[in-house]
Amino acid sequence: xxxxxxxxxxxxxxxxxxxxxxxxxxxxxxxxxxxxxxxxxxxxxxxxxxxxxxxxxxxxxxxxxxxxxxxxxxxxxxxxxxxxxxxxxxxxxxxxxxxxxxxxxxxxxxxxxxxxxxxxxxxxxxxxxxxxxxxxxxxxxxxxxxxxxxxxxxxxxxxxxxxxxxxxxxxxxxxxxxxxxxxxxxxxxxxxxxxxxxxxxxxxxxxxxxxxxxxxxxxxxxxxxxxxxxxxxxxxxxxxxxxxxxxxxxxxxxxxxxxxxxxxxxxxxxxxxxxxxxx
Numbered sequence: 001x002x003x004x005x006x007x008x009x010x011x012x013x014x015x016x017x018x019x020x021x022x023x024x025x026x027x028x029x030x031x032x033x034x035x036x037x038x039x040x041x042x043x044x045x046x047x048x049x050x051x052x053x054x055x056x057x058x059x060x061x062x063x064x065x066x067x068x069x070x071x072x073x074x075x076x077x078x079x080x081x082x083x084x085x086x087x088x089x090x091x092x093x094x095x096x097x098x099x100x101x102x103x104x105x106x107x108x109x110x111x112x113x114x115x116x117x118x119x120x121x122x123x124x125x126x127x128x129x130x131x132x133x134x135x136x137x138x139x140x141x142x143x144x145x146x147x148x149x150x151x152x153x154x155x156x157x158x159x160x161x162x163x164x165x166x167x168x169x170x171x172x173x174x175x176x177x178x179x180x181x182x183x184x185x186x187x188x189x190x191x192x193x194x195x196x197x198x199x200x201x202x203x204x205x206x207x208x209x210x211x212x213x214x215x216x217x218x219x220x221x222x223x224x225x226x227x228x229x230x231x232x233x234x235x236x237x238x239x240x241x242x243x244x245x246x247x248x249x250x251x252x253x254x255x256x257x258x259x260x261x262x263x264x265x266x267x268x269x270x271x272x273x274x275x276x277x278x279x
Contacts, residue, residue, distance in 0.1 A: 009074065013141070020138035024156065027134060031068060031126065035060035055115060058122035065125035068134065075137045077196050084195030090239050091187050091204045095211040097232055101225065105218035113214060120210030128202045131157045131185065132192045146193050147244055154185030183233045183240075184208075190240035194247050 016023040038060035039053065069076075101107070110116040131153055139149035158181040164174045188201045 016134075016138040017141035020135065020142045020144075021152075021156075023138055024130075024135045027068070028130060028160070031064045031130060034064045034067065035126075038063055055118065058119050061122040061126040062118070065122070065127075065129045068129045069125075072129070072134050072137075075133060076198055080196040081199040082197060084191055084197030084200045085203075087195050087243070088191055088197075088200040088204045091191065091236070092207060093232060093236065094184065094208045097229070098208065098211040098217070099215055101217040102215035104225075107216045107218040110214045110216065116213035117210055120208075120213045121206045124202050124205035124209055127157070128188065128192075128198060128205055131160075132189055132201055133198045136189060136192060146247060150186060150189045150193060150240070150244065153189050154182050157185035158182035180229075180233065183236050186240040187236045190243040194243045 035057060039056040135153045136149050139152055158178045161177050161181045162174060164177060188205060192198055192201050
């Protein structure tokens with residue numbers, strides 16, 4: 001049994017390394033089907049009201065995210081989890097934005113905190129495992145540079161949100177969501193690549209989404225709030241770039257230190273004992 005599991009993992013890893021984007025699409029489709037099956041099953045046995053259906057989908061996403069985490073757990077360095085909390089903190093400005101927007105626009109606070117918690121946690125687990133944990137790993141295994149892997153994963157993450165056009169949302173709102181999601185993908189991806197800590201990224205994503213569920217905004221948005229949102233996205237984008245540059249600088253410094261040590265060893269004077277042996 002262990003031999004078969006190891007063989008299937010090797011085949012999966014080789015395919016995902018050669019075709020990371022195709023593999024990502026297949027993973028996303030498989031996860032979507034699992035979410036659909038769970039939500040439909042829950043709808044048959046439980047209430048079919050809109051709020052209940054949203055909960056069913058959220059539970060399905062939680063289950064799918066947990067299953068994918070276990071399937072691809074070999075991709076994650078367990079020892080690094082929760083090591084990047086400090087690096088993650090600037091991403092919480094998105095949560096601060098949600099809170100400020102709620103109180104400034106007269107939003108109505110959520111009545112059911114338990115539902116808000118699940119609705120906020122579900123996309124955090126599902127999306128971070130799929131788009132950061134699995135996708136970035138496979139892009140790097142394919143030979144992509146950290147920056148290339150970051151850009152591809154963030155753009156893919158943003159484009160996926162265009163599926164909201166299938167609902168009743170206005171195209172302008174969807175364009176804003178796609179732009180917002182790309183920046184979020186850049187920040188979370190940079191944190192993950194920099195630290196290897198997926199759990200902290202999930203926590204940050206969950207805090208941001210939960211804050212928007214518990215404290216939703218009211219009627220939006222005045223012009224000044226649009227400018228403030230653009231400023232926030234620019235700041236977070238610069239933070240993602242800073243993380244990648246600092247990672248590259250650390251890598252270069254380590255490489256130079258290694259070369260210097262090797263050069264010192266090569267050029268060091270021969271010890272007296274060594275000279276004696278040579279004589």
